[in-house]
Structures are given as C-alpha cells and as structure tokens.
Amino acid sequence: MNAFIAIVRRDLLLAMRHRAEAANPLLFFVIVVALVPLGLNPRRETLELIAPGVFWIGALLATLLSLERMFRSDFDDGSLELMLISPQPLPLIVLAKILAHWLVTGLPLVLAAPPIALLLGLPTSSLAVLLTTLVLGTPTLSAVGAIGVALTVGLRRGGMLLSLLVLPLYIPVLIFAASAVSAADGLPVTGQLYLLGALAVLSFTLAPLAAAAALRISVS
Amino acid sequence: MWAFLHRFASPPHFYRRAGAIAPWLGWICLGLMAAGLYGGLVVAPPDYQQGESYRIIFVHVPSAWMSMFVYVVMAGASAIALIWRIKLAEVIAIESAPVGASFTFLALVTGSLWGKPMWGTYWVWDARLTSELILLFLYFGVMGLYAAIEDRRTAGRAAGLFAIVGVVNIPIIHYSVEWWHTLHQGPTVTKLSAPSIHVSMLVPLLLMAVSFKLFYVTVLLHRARCGVLERGRNAGWVRSLLARTEPE
Amino acid sequence: MTMTESLVDFFRMGGYAFYVWWSYVVVTVVLALNFVLPMLRHRRVRRDLAQELRFADRCDEP
Numbered sequence: 001m002n003a004f005i006a007i008v009r010r011d012l013l014l015a016m017r018h019r020a021e022a023a024n025p026l027l028f029f030v031i032v033v034a035l036v037p038l039g040l041n042p043r044r045e046t047l048e049l050i051a052p053g054v055f056w057i058g059a060l061l062a063t064l065l066s067l068e069r070m071f072r073s074d075f076d077d078g079s080l081e082l083m084l085i086s087p088q089p090l091p092l093i094v095l096a097k098i099l100a101h102w103l104v105t106g107l108p109l110v111l112a113a114p115p116i117a118l119l120l121g122l123p124t125s126s127l128a129v130l131l132t133t134l135v136l137g138t139p140t141l142s143a144v145g146a147i148g149v150a151l152t153v154g155l156r157r158g159g160m161l162l163s164l165l166v167l168p169l170y171i172p173v174l175i176f177a178a179s180a181v182s183a184a185d186g187l188p189v190t191g192q193l194y195l196l197g198a199l200a201v202l203s204f205t206l207a208p209l210a211a212a213a214a215l216r217i218s219v220s
Numbered sequence: 221m222w223a224f225l226h227r228f229a230s231p232p233h234f235y236r237r238a239g240a241i242a243p244w245l246g247w248i249c250l251g252l253m254a255a256g257l258y259g260g261l262v263v264a265p266p267d268y269q270q271g272e273s274y275r276i277i278f279v280h281v282p283s284a285w286m287s288m289f290v291y292v293v294m295a296g297a298s299a300i301a302l303i304w305r306i307k308l309a310e311v312i313a314i315e316s317a318p319v320g321a322s323f324t325f326l327a328l329v330t331g332s333l334w335g336k337p338m339w340g341t342y343w344v345w346d347a348r349l350t351s352e353l354i355l356l357f358l359y360f361g362v363m364g365l366y367a368a369i370e371d372r373r374t375a376g377r378a379a380g381l382f383a384i385v386g387v388v389n390i391p392i393i394h395y396s397v398e399w400w401h402t403l404h405q406g407p408t409v410t411k412l413s414a415p416s417i418h419v420s421m422l423v424p425l426l427l428m429a430v431s432f433k434l435f436y437v438t439v440l441l442h443r444a445r446c447g448v449l450e451r452g453r454n455a456g457w458v459r460s461l462l463a464r465t466e467p468e
Numbered sequence: 469m470t471m472t473e474s475l476v477d478f479f480r481m482g483g484y485a486f487y488v489w490w491s492y493v494v495v496t497v498v499l500a501l502n503f504v505l506p507m508l509r510h511r512r513v514r515r516d517l518a519q520e521l522r523f524a525d526r527c528d529e530p
Contacts, residue, residue, distance in 0.1 A: 168357045172396035272482035330491040442506040
C-alpha cells in the first residue's frame, strides 16, 4: 500500500514540475470544443443537439493525447524496469499509475466542464448529469488506455497505433455518457449512469492486470 | 491426447502435416462451395419479399459468421500461446488476423451491397453493421501492433494480448451499440424480418458456411506454414528441409 | 423459353444484377487473394531461406 501511495505522489509531483505539459490536454480539449461551433453553425438548437457528443469526443481525444505520458518517461529513464523487478505486485503499481493519470488529466476535465458546457449552450439542468458522467467515465478512459500504452510503450512512433488500439475500446463509454447527457433534459438517466459505473468498476479490476501483463511483454 | 498435441505442435511435424492436409481441405472446400453456389444461385427460388436480391445472403452471412469465429479462434490461440508458450499457437493467432479481417471486410461490403436495394442506402448505422465495423478496427489493431514491433516473439505476444483484451470488449461494445441503435433508430429503415428460412435456401447457406470455414482452415494452414518457416529460420529442421529440396 | 433467354434472365437477377454480381465478384477477388498470397509468400520464404543457407555454407568454407 505504501508503494501505491508513493507512486501516486511521485507522479503527481512530476506533473506539478511540468505544469505546462500537464495542462496541454485540457487546452486541447477547450480548443477542440471551441472549433466545433466554428465548423458547424452556432445556432442554439444545433449546438444543443450535438453538444453532448462534441463534449465527450473532445474528452476522449484529450485523454488519448495524454495517455503516452503514463509510462513513456518512466520507460525512457529506466524506472519502469525497476518497477517491473520490484517485489511489489505489478498490477498494484499500474493501478497507482492509472489513478495518478486520472488525477492529472481526468480531474481537470471535470473541473473545467461547467464553463465549457456554457460555451456549448448545454442547459444548466443537465450540468449535474454531465459532471456525473465525467466522474464515472474518465477513470475508465485512463484504465483502458493504460493497456494500450503498455502495449506500445517500447515503440518510438506509437502514437497513431495507440489511437487505433484504444479508440474502439472507448466506444461504450462514449455511447453511454453522451446519451445520458442528451437525455438529461427530463428523461431518466439512471440506467446509463449505472452502466458507466459498472464499466468503471470492471475496467479498474481488469485493466491493471492486462496492462501489467502487457508491460511484461513489451519491456523485455 | 496431450502427447499428440505436443507432437503436432512441434514446428517440423506441423509443417509436414499441414502441407499434406491443406490440398485435401482445399479441394473439399472448392467442391462444397461449388455445390453451395449452384444451390444458392440456380436452384433456390427467389424470395417472395426481396426477389432475387436476397441471394447475397449466401456470401454475406457466412462471411459475418466467419468474422466472429476467426476472432474467437485468434483470441483462444493467443491465450494458449501466452499461458503455455506454445509457439504454434502464436503463429496461428497472428496468421488468423488478416483472414479474419478479410471476412469482416467482405461482410461489410456485401452487407452494404444488400442494403442498397433493401434499405435504399449503402450504409445505415445499424447495430450489426456498426459492431462489424468496430470488429474490423480491432483486427487492424492486432495487425498493426504485430507489424509495429520489431522482435517477432514480442510482437506476437503483444498482439495476442490485445486480441484477448478485444474479445473481452466485444460483447460490451456489441450491446452498447445495440442499445444506442435502439435509441437512435429512425422510422425510415424497415428491416425485413426473415421468419423461418426455407430448406431450399437453408441447405446452400449451410454448404457455403461450411466451405467458408474450410477455406479459413486451408488458408490458415498455408499461412501458418510460412510463419513457422520464418520463425524457425535458424532451426535445424529448416536447414535439413531446405538442403533436401535444394535443386543443385 | 429458350436457353439464352433463361441465361439472360439468370444474369439479370430480377433487376438486382448490379448488387448481387458485385458482391460475388468482391467475395471471389478477396478469397482468391487470400489463397494466392500465402502461396507466393511460401515460395518467397523458401527461396530466401535457401539463399541464406547457401550463403552461410559458402562462408563456412575456408
């Protein structure tokens, strides 16, 4: 458990030292969301219709961009190999890395959501649902993404491949979260939220195991 | 049984056996396919709702079945390769991917060629079409990962692990897409429900399905022979094999 | 109904010729490629390996 906390703390500290780098995904997210009304038309009805999808696709892409950081620098400086041979169970270490990644990229998305929702003209009544989907959905993105990064960490140009591997696996989260947000105006959304929660629990149980196995394969 | 499996899984033995079996399977496959095509294109009567256009079913449905079957085989072989470290299972998993991707592609193309006369458009965001498309992406992921990693052993194991991750996700993706589809389903798309299929159509369909399966096995054996040779380039049996067949 | 008439009828596929025959053409092409490419690959692999082997043998000789 100590190792778990130590790794989370270390990763947060590293992120704090490179604040500009850590803020990039969030800026990317804001820019993507701001571009969509420019590319389409900014009429209120159109925006309201597409806002949940735009919001979540932006969140998906922002997470994707930041995924590489999860293991890349550790791989480059050799600390990843030390983690592999350490007596601590590797899935636990991976879980700590996932949690740290979420704290650095997922949590800022949640915090930045209300003003961006205003930008897209989402009705304030659905804001609570949007925040809930983000809280339940973004951890799944980090956890599933960890598998993809672990598989591609040894590659010099893994970026495009990473998106090919990870994006199909993100589809369920996108579907449930976006539909919950669009249904939030009066329709019941508990079903979607339960499913998002189930996905989060499932991915947090299985993804560390898979990612640990993937690390053992690709770092050898 | 176990001893037999181990003997069969040894590369030289597999290489010889597969080379002997593959032509037979190929001919049986060709015969069944000819019979299935004759039954499907000539003998079977036109459908009373869809007319002649339903004849696409005889290639569409077997392709769709195979697209999923091959994925399951690939994931199963990957699991065997990762757990028991059997090299042959690794080769089979990797060499299955392009064949499975081909079947998935065929299912998509024939599906949209069938969709145009029936639904009036080549593509609808139908639940089954969409999950088939995602299946194709997963196949590409496996192939891309295998191609990107230089060391063949590492590449095979990494791609295998991704195949297993995919097989866990396929049901989740499928049900989420289905659920999404029922929410967004517009009233314009009328899906023709096929009640009980007539025997004159069922028999060619099954013939085609069996022949597609045999086709997969035949091609897989050919591909796995290449894979086994490539991986064993420094092994003694490859040397003696090549020395024996050397023309000079 | 003469022989040619029924043949023409067969190829017309009740007005769906384009869709039916194109799907069969695509299936044939893709399956044929799937069959032929491994054959070619097999020949290439064996040729390459044999060449490698000859080269290695020549290097072994003094």
